[in-house]
Amino acid sequence: MKRNTWQREAVRxxxxxxxxxxxxxxxxxxxxxxxxxIGLATVYRALADLAAEGAADSLQSPEGESLYRACSTNDHHxxxxxxxxGVTVEIEADAVEIWARNVAAEHGFSQAAHVVxxxxxxxxxxxxxx
Amino acid sequence: MKRNTWQREAVRxxxxxxxxxxxxxxxxxxxxxxxxxIGLATVYRALADLAAEGAADSLQSPEGESLYRACSTNDHHxxxxxxxxGVTVEIEADAVEIWARNVAAEHGFSQAAHVVxxxxxxxxxxxxxx
DNA sequence: ATTGGTTTTGACAATCATTATCAATAGGCG
DNA sequence: CGCCTATTGATAATGATTGTCAAAACCAAT
Ligand SMILES: [Mn+2]
Ligand SMILES: [Mn+2]
Ligand SMILES: [Zn+2]
Ligand SMILES: [Zn+2]
Numbered sequence: 104m105k106r107n108t109w110q111r112e113a114v115r116x117x118x119x120x121x122x123x124x125x126x127x128x129x130x131x132x133x134x135x136x137x138x139x140x141i142g143l144a145t146v147y148r149a150l151a152d153l154a155a156e157g158a159a160d161s162l163q164s165p166e167g168e169s170l171y172r173a174c175s176t177n178d179h180h181x182x183x184x185x186x187x188x189g190v191t192v193e194i195e196a197d198a199v200e201i202w203a204r205n206v207a208a209e210h211g212f213s214q215a216a217h218v219v220x221x222x223x224x225x226x227x228x229x230x231x232x233x
Numbered sequence: 234m235k236r237n238t239w240q241r242e243a244v245r246x247x248x249x250x251x252x253x254x255x256x257x258x259x260x261x262x263x264x265x266x267x268x269x270x271i272g273l274a275t276v277y278r279a280l281a282d283l284a285a286e287g288a289a290d291s292l293q294s295p296e297g298e299s300l301y302r303a304c305s306t307n308d309h310h311x312x313x314x315x316x317x318x319g320v321t322v323e324i325e326a327d328a329v330e331i332w333a334r335n336v337a338a339e340h341g342f343s344q345a346a347h348v349v350x351x352x353x354x355x356x357x358x359x360x361x362x363x
Numbered sequence: 364a365t366t367g368g369t370t371t372t373g374a375c376a377a378t379c380a381t382t383a384t385c386a387a388t389a390g391g392c393g
Numbered sequence: 394c395g396c397c398t399a400t401t402g403a404t405a406a407t408g409a410t411t412g413t414c415a416a417a418a419c420c421a422a423t
Contacts (some may be wrong), residue, residue: 104369104370104419104420104421105370106369106370106371106418106419106420107419107420108370108371108372108418108419110371110372110373111371126409127409127410128408128409128410140373141372141373142372142373142374143373143374143410144372144373144374144375144410144411144412145371145372145373147409147410147411148371148372148411163293163295163297165293165348167293167297167298167299167380167381167409168297168408168409169297169409169410183336183337183340183342183345185342192340194336196332196336198328198332199329199332202326202328202329203351206313206324206326206351207313207351207353210313210322210355211355211356211359212313212315212351212353212354212355212356213353213354213359214353214354214359215313215351215352215353216351216352216353217349217350217351217352218295218348218349218350218351218352219347219348219349220347220348221333221336221337221342221345221346221347221348222345222346222347222348223337223342223343223344223345223346224342224343224344225340225341225342226341226342229341229343229344234390234391234398234399235399236389236390236391236398236399236400237390237391238389238390238399238400238401240400240401241400256380257380257381258379258380258381270402271401271402272401272402272403273381273402273403274381274382274383274401274402274403274404275400275401275402277380277381277382278400278401297380297409297410298379298380299380299381
């Protein structure tokens, strides 16, 4: 049985407060900055748990770091992410879902999953990082 | 000026022979297995160069490892990848390109790039890894 | 409220991929 | 051939992530 600890709640809360996708290291830094003595390994475990139970979305940054986000919906969706400030827009696109399913089927692939993310500069960041 | 070394050619050749996406570590192992004394750092550098000059495609595996492939075309395209054996199918889909461009524009994002990959089990691997 | 079994934590070590060093090596032009 | 310099590779360093395990915290049952 899963137990309730302030550490898990702290991670959940910090993830909710975050503007966009954040790394485990980054979230740990943020938590420490606010006075929390939570351990780094615990942050990693909490984020992995949240992702496993569907309470958080995760993706690999272009640099290969694992990033997490508390999304507003638990339905399957994708993201438009600012590569400068991390702000994220949730995107639903049935057309892409159907396309992915068909592409896999047409080539005899089963148990297909897909990674669809768009990275760019948000309107606020476009001026500062041309 | 860039010099020609047998190491660069060895990496290029090994990448051509590979069925699908491979990691730097994996390619280095393969090269060693065939008797090549090439160094690991050199494989990393050669792959980075090939990717930078557009001669190879690269992507992040779901586990966060960088994978490379010598694709048949240098045009922009995406991939359908067997997560068991690595065999890869190159996919072109204008509909997805247009969708990605529009999604970014609609939300005021500029300099947008996208990651679109489909992972599944190829027809040959479906039986062995249900 | 106290107990006791089980889960969770966290400091630290261990992994693993990737990158940085830097002396030795080897292209390639004159 | 000889020199200059890009490249190599053994090795150390880095950085994210995971493993270890004794101590601390949960929580259901007393
Ligand atoms: Mn989708
Ligand atoms: Mn595309
Ligand atoms: Zn931004
Ligand atoms: Zn396969």
